Amino acid sequence: MPRTRPDVGFGACGPPAPMRLKDGESVRRDAWVHTLAREPGPTPGTPGPLVLRCLRQDGWYDLYAIGTEPRFPVDLTVTSHFTSTHPLSPFHGRMLVQRSTPGRRIVLHNLELTTLHTDLTSEKRRVRPGELPLLLASEFGVHLDAADAAALVARYA
Structure with missing residues (x-):
């Protein structure tokens, strides 16, 4: 089985392995280097979010923050619904496939292969x-049957 990233939906700069x-x-x-750093809280002495950072050619880049505020099931439901259905979501109506291996990351976004x-x-390349x-x-490792392959080619032709 090929080695995969822990968060397949995060993007090409996500960590290559799980992190505590x-x-x-x-x-x-x-x-590829990733680190977590605790930011200061809104008032002195309070903890702020953990920030996931990746090292790029131009220095450290903040990817996202893991806040300290409580989360509720409705928060996850709304976010999931938006990302999978809303026309403004970057994941709706587009092809986005990626794979990370020890030597490289490859990303296919519509007809652009990076x-x-x-x-x-x-x-x-296009x-x-x-x-x-x-x-x-x-x-x-995504194998389409003949009908799905033909529909995909027709969609992007």
Whole structure:
């Protein structure tokens, strides 16, 4: 089984392995480095959010913050509903597939294929619609039946 990232929906800069939710926790794979840092709270002496950061060519980049405020099931329900159904969601009506391996990350966003290398360089190329079924199978392990492959090619043609 191929090694996969813990959060397949986070994006190409997500951590390559699970991390403990602890201030100062770091994970490294090749040149990809991620760390968690506790930010100060709104008042002196109170804890603020844990911030997940990744190291890029231009320095540390904040990915997201894990707040200290309570979360309720409705919060997750609303967020999930928005990301999967709302027309303004970056995940609605688009193809976004990615895979991370020890040597690279590869991302297919509609017809743009991006390969991120461990030395932090990247390559981009435009994919022809007819390439999609074979590319999905060979690079991402996604095998479509003939009808789905034809529908995908037709959608992007």
